[in-house]
Amino acid sequence: MPSFVAYRRALPLLRIPFSVYLMPVFWFGLSALREPFSGWRAAGVFGVLHLLAYPASNGYNSYYDRDEGSIGGLRNPPKVSRELLHLVWLFDGLAVVGGWLLSPAFAGLVAGYLLVSKAYSFDGIRLKKYPLASTAVVVVFQGAYTFLMTQVGVGAGWPQLLEPSNLLLALVSSLFLCGSYPLTQVYQHQEDARRGDRTLSLRLGIRGTFVWAGLALAAGAGLLATVYLQRQEVRHLFLFLGATGPVVVLFGSWARAVWQNPAAANFDRTMRMNQVSSLCLSIAFACMLVW
16 A cells, blocks of 8 residues: 655655746736626635645656656656555545536536646647647647636636627737747657657757757747737836846847857756746736736
């Protein structure tokens, strides 16, 4: 019978702290709403997504990847065990039940997210082997899908969800993911190639990944600025520009270092980029909520 120690050893592979890097989409979805919502419901949505659903997806991915090198949030991941899969099913169940307590619609969206994340990693399907399919899944489901799922969770109605500018902002979240997601793979080329996963970053190469990221992030920022001006939310635009200044500087510095030496595309720099961008964007969108 599995022991408590075995489960404790498997727990870090859920990478709960790493799930916090996905916070900007949550804050972005809330900041886009123009009608009041319950703070308690928002806290519940945050808990379901960041403490249950995302860790379950991380753990399932780790179970099938069986990484030997550094992965997002873990420099030296522990060995994968059967207990990890038990924890994944537990967190899956708690996420759906927690979502149901907020609303059946939200629970259904959470379940859909969890199923797609399984298809991304499961050996029998493994969308991760296909560069375009895997990128599309991450960009849509961690971007626009989660943006709208967050709004459903706090009780937003169909008129708010389907309002054209809201849908454009959902698209912005996917464009940001389209730029940032390949960057999270840039230090894993050898590991991915060993498993036969032809990720987008691997296909683009290290320099190509940075060019792709720069173009996608610029497109997202441009569309965001356009929508904010259209909605007469100039203050939001200035908050966004001010908060993302450090991200632009860090990205430019990292890209320059990579151009001079590809070894600069390493785990430490990738994690630093994730941390800074997540913190800056979360602060910007949270401030928009306050104002």
